[in-house]
Amino acid sequence: MKINRTLYRIFLLASFLALNGLILFGISSAWTYLNTGADRTSMLHLHEDISATYLPKVQWEIAMNEGRPMEEQTLGEIERDYLSAWQVRNAAYANNVPYGIADYYTDSMRTELFKITDLNLKNKITLQTTTIEHHPKLEFYSTDGKLVILTDKNVLAYEEVYQNENLITKRKLLSDYKVMLLLEDGFWRVRQLVETALPEETLEVASQVKNLDDYHFKGINYYPQDTPWDMFGSQFNDSIIEHDFKLMAKMGVNSLRIFIPYESFGKEYVDQKKIEKVKRTLDIAEKTGLDIMPTLFDFYGNYSIHDWTMTNRHVEQVVEALKDHNAIIAWDVKNEPDLDFESRGKERVLAWLEQTVDRIRKIDTKHAITIGWSSPEAAVNLTDKLDLVSFHYYRGAPEFESAFNILKSKVTDKPLLLQEYGYSSYDGIWNGFSGSDEKEKDYMGTIQKVVEKENLSHMIWTLYDFRNIPTSVVGRLPWRKVRQRHFGLLDDKGEKKPVYDIFFNENP
Amino acid sequence: MHILHICIMLSLLFSGCSKKTEVKKASNVNFELLTSEENFTAGEPFSLKFSASEKSSPVLVFRNAVGTTILETSYSDGAVQFNVPKNFYEKSGICYWSLVSDAKEKMKGTLNIHVNNKNGTFLESYLGPRSLTAGPEDYAMFVMLATDFYDNPLNDSTSITSKVQFQKSQSEEILRSKNLIALWTRVRAPEKSGRMLISAACNETDSKEFTTIIYPANPIDFTISYERNHEYADGNQVIKFKTDIIRDTYGNIASEGTLVYFIITDDQGARLKAQGTTLNGKAEARLLHPEYQASWSVEAFVTGAARSKPIKVAFIASVTDYEVTFLDDNRTVSVGPLKSFMNQLVPDGMPISLSVKDVNGDVLDVLRTSSMQGEGKFELSPDFFPTGSYELKIKTAGITKTKSVELK
Numbered sequence: 001m002k003i004n005r006t007l008y009r010i011f012l013l014a015s016f017l018a019l020n021g022l023i024l025f026g027i028s029s030a031w032t033y034l035n036t037g038a039d040r041t042s043m044l045h046l047h048e049d050i051s052a053t054y055l056p057k058v059q060w061e062i063a064m065n066e067g068r069p070m071e072e073q074t075l076g077e078i079e080r081d082y083l084s085a086w087q088v089r090n091a092a093y094a095n096n097v098p099y100g101i102a103d104y105y106t107d108s109m110r111t112e113l114f115k116i117t118d119l120n121l122k123n124k125i126t127l128q129t130t131t132i133e134h135h136p137k138l139e140f141y142s143t144d145g146k147l148v149i150l151t152d153k154n155v156l157a158y159e160e161v162y163q164n165e166n167l168i169t170k171r172k173l174l175s176d177y178k179v180m181l182l183l184e185d186g187f188w189r190v191r192q193l194v195e196t197a198l199p200e201e202t203l204e205v206a207s208q209v210k211n212l213d214d215y216h217f218k219g220i221n222y223y224p225q226d227t228p229w230d231m232f233g234s235q236f237n238d239s240i241i242e243h244d245f246k247l248m249a250k251m252g253v254n255s256l257r258i259f260i261p262y263e264s265f266g267k268e269y270v271d272q273k274k275i276e277k278v279k280r281t282l283d284i285a286e287k288t289g290l291d292i293m294p295t296l297f298d299f300y301g302n303y304s305i306h307d308w309t310m311t312n313r314h315v316e317q318v319v320e321a322l323k324d325h326n327a328i329i330a331w332d333v334k335n336e337p338d339l340d341f342e343s344r345g346k347e348r349v350l351a352w353l354e355q356t357v358d359r360i361r362k363i364d365t366k367h368a369i370t371i372g373w374s375s376p377e378a379a380v381n382l383t384d385k386l387d388l389v390s391f392h393y394y395r396g397a398p399e400f401e402s403a404f405n406i407l408k409s410k411v412t413d414k415p416l417l418l419q420e421y422g423y424s425s426y427d428g429i430w431n432g433f434s435g436s437d438e439k440e441k442d443y444m445g446t447i448q449k450v451v452e453k454e455n456l457s458h459m460i461w462t463l464y465d466f467r468n469i470p471t472s473v474v475g476r477l478p479w480r481k482v483r484q485r486h487f488g489l490l491d492d493k494g495e496k497k498p499v500y501d502i503f504f505n506e507n508p
Numbered sequence: 509m510h511i512l513h514i515c516i517m518l519s520l521l522f523s524g525c526s527k528k529t530e531v532k533k534a535s536n537v538n539f540e541l542l543t544s545e546e547n548f549t550a551g552e553p554f555s556l557k558f559s560a561s562e563k564s565s566p567v568l569v570f571r572n573a574v575g576t577t578i579l580e581t582s583y584s585d586g587a588v589q590f591n592v593p594k595n596f597y598e599k600s601g602i603c604y605w606s607l608v609s610d611a612k613e614k615m616k617g618t619l620n621i622h623v624n625n626k627n628g629t630f631l632e633s634y635l636g637p638r639s640l641t642a643g644p645e646d647y648a649m650f651v652m653l654a655t656d657f658y659d660n661p662l663n664d665s666t667s668i669t670s671k672v673q674f675q676k677s678q679s680e681e682i683l684r685s686k687n688l689i690a691l692w693t694r695v696r697a698p699e700k701s702g703r704m705l706i707s708a709a710c711n712e713t714d715s716k717e718f719t720t721i722i723y724p725a726n727p728i729d730f731t732i733s734y735e736r737n738h739e740y741a742d743g744n745q746v747i748k749f750k751t752d753i754i755r756d757t758y759g760n761i762a763s764e765g766t767l768v769y770f771i772i773t774d775d776q777g778a779r780l781k782a783q784g785t786t787l788n789g790k791a792e793a794r795l796l797h798p799e800y801q802a803s804w805s806v807e808a809f810v811t812g813a814a815r816s817k818p819i820k821v822a823f824i825a826s827v828t829d830y831e832v833t834f835l836d837d838n839r840t841v842s843v844g845p846l847k848s849f850m851n852q853l854v855p856d857g858m859p860i861s862l863s864v865k866d867v868n869g870d871v872l873d874v875l876r877t878s879s880m881q882g883e884g885k886f887e888l889s890p891d892f893f894p895t896g897s898y899e900l901k902i903k904t905a906g907i908t909k910t911k912s913v914e915l916k
Binding site: 066067068089093108112113115116117119120123125127129139140142143144146147149151159161163167168169171173175177178180182191192193194195196 | 567569571572573574575576577578580593594595599601602604606608611613634636637647648649651653659661687690692694
């Protein structure tokens with residue numbers, strides 16, 4: 001009885017305290033909520049950095065212009081406003097809302113643009129346009145510093161014309177312009193834009209790839225075991241990489257595929273520290289005798305025409321920095337872009353890939369370019385643009401041969417590469433304990449027979465079983481994550497799994 | 509049975525979700541361009557006609573420097589006709605067309621729309637800077653943009669006349685346009701200051717009138733003089749410094765309001781400064797006479813441009829001597845009467861100082877006063893100066909008198 005009373009008391013006291021606690025918590029959260037809102041500094045309307053969103057390649061031809069000598073500062077302002085003029089024009093034609101036109105075109109010029117946006121609005125015509133290259137040359141700068149004339153030669157542009165949201169045509173345009181700009185209200189505004197003589201047709205840079213003729217890839221898709229999908233992040237450790245590279249070289253591997261993510265490498269302003277890490281990796285690869293195929297634009301998924309100038313600046317900086325390294329064997333533009341066909345539109349993705357291949361080719365004619373298609377069926381796209389046709393295979397092992405043969409019959413003039421294949425040995429609750437190391441071995445064995453029969457270049461996914469998979473790779477779902485962890489030739493302790501013997505039994 | 513139903517339902521569900529595949533019929537329609545003309549004139553409507561080998565509905569994508577559009581299709585006599593919209597046929601330059609049928613480009617071509625010289629010319633002109641300094645080094649730039657009625661820039665080597673009027677002279681220059689867009693000329697400043705009018709004419713169209721003001725160039729060295737009532741250093745009269753008419757190299761009178769500094773160095777090396785601005789080329793500045801004999805060297809400057817030759821101004825003493833009387837056991841010191849050059853009492857306000865030193869020669873205090881009715885008086889209070897011997901130094905009008913006194 002007494003114990004019961006004590007228990008009641010304790011219970012009453014505890015519930016009283018808990019109730020008070022809850023009330024206090026409630027009041028405090030309400031109080032906090034009422035005190036949140038706009039940051040107080042927003043009252044000051046402080047200057048915010050606006051990052052450029054339109055960065056076509058601009059190469060000024062420096063020569064003596066007529067009139068007043070040009071100042072560097074003014075030239076920068078002219079370039080900024082002139083490019084903005086193209087950007088707002090592209091944006092205006094994209095949805096026929098002439099937003100921002102008034103800032104970058106003078107009165108008489110903007111009415112001409114408005115006439116076209118009105119006409120196109122009426123006829124439901126929209127244009128997706130971007131300019132890729134500009135080669136301006138200053139012709140004249142007036143003494144009072146308020147008027148310039150420039151010629152912009154070989155303006156490379158891309159245009160898609162839509163009517164009622166159906167693509168009518170898409171094309172590359174090459175034009176020469178004469179432009180007159182006036183300084184009004186602090187903006188350099190376009191007063192006249194005249195297209196001059198017909199330019200020559202685009203001279204596409206021809207591929208001069210020689211290094212692939214007798215090259216047989218026997219490779220691995222590589223990530224360090226502890227930092228999959230984040231190889232060049234803060235945990236970058238060259239001693240781990242050196243250890244792994246030596247291990248793989250000893251196994252008889254000759255090439256590796258590594259990944260350069262778009263966003264974490266700084267997008268259009270590439271992080272030079274990360275580039276240094278890549279270079280260090282390439283140095284190690286060269287030392288250990290491995291060739292590297294970097295996959296660019298990992299985790300990129302926009303492909304929008306308005307984003308082209310940004311991705312071009314990215315690829316330019318990456319390729320320019322790495323192209324002269326001896327360890328580079330080829331460029332892989334994008335990993336499995338065909339998976340974005342449905343969500344982003346096949347045309348849009350292909351257009352982006354095509355122009356990105358052109359960009360890389362312009363900077364580096366020597367190295368092969370490929371795209372890591374997710375299936376043999378997708379690999380028939382853009383083959384004429386590529387030096388090496390790569391595809392991935394994760395479906396049933398018995399069907400591999402026929403799928404491969406179809407591709408082989410379609411692509412006859414380019415070398416083929418089975419760029420990713422593998423099997424998860426995961427055995428657990430999420431697949432009903434149906435996997436095993438032996439199944440992995442069987443699967444890989446079946447495919448490897450075809451690979452060897454066809455003498456097909458190949459790259460295995462992957463060296464290690466990983467301990468953690470970042471959410472950005474396959475999403476949050478645990479059954480996807482755990483599956484992704486068990487594709488390795490070596491298990492999470494670095495021990496050889498049964499599948500290892502299929503590839504490297506000849507090397508003791 | 510249930511399982512069968514579920515299977516059917518599921519399969520229906522999936523088939524309902526699957527995307528419809530569009531089957532496009534490949535067509536082999538051939539087109540032929542019927543319009544042979546490739547050159548057109550701005551402002552004159554035209555259309556492009558095609559004949560098709562079989563019935564089809566192609567579209568024509570049309571582009572000029574400003575933008576792209578799709579032309580509306582009309583049919584006449586079995587031919588497909590595309591009317592070029594107004595804003596496209598009014599704009600001169602190269603146009604690109606491309607005939608698209610069944611998502612394939614069937615034909616493409618270019619055509620030229622030429623500038624229309626018939627409906628008159630518009631002349632847009634810009635002049636800057638709007639003010640110049642006289643002389644051939646400075647110039648304004650006159651930029652002219654001649655367009656046709658539809659705002660298309662006229663072709664290269666169109667002749668434009670630029671006209672310049674200045675005072676009695678009037679000149680014309682014929683210029684040929686270049687760079688498609690604009691042509692320009694430098695208008696050199698004449699040697700005289702004044703207003704210059706500039707205009708342009710092209711194909712019987714005249715521009716509006718532009719004015720640029722020619723200001724005098726930088727002044728050149730000049731001379732200065734002074735005026736004063738008398739030469740005595742009485743600390744009361746005002747001396748006036750004047751420049752002669754300041755001019756530039758070309759003889760133009762310096763701009764009104766040019767600032768002139770007069771820097772005066774006295775015989776002690778001390779500097780005084782006075783300033784004035786020009787009016788009709790002349791600047792004036794005033795200063796009070798010194799109270800004691802002095803010799804000034806005066807020089808005038810227009811900062812950064814011109815200077816005068818230095819001139820000398822001498823002042824002779826107006827007070828030659830004065831008396832000092834000591835009263836009340838030397839505790840009251842009376843100075844004066846101070847008499848000027850005509851034995852008149854000096855004007856009120858002549859500064860007088862008395863410095864008090866002790867026996868060791870240390871200055872204890874400097875007392876100051878100014879004359880009133882020609883006299884000044886100092887009281888040496890026993891609170892500050894206890895009994896003892898002191899040396900008193902009286903100074904006024906540049907004359908110093910010293911006396912050792914015993915204060916009681």
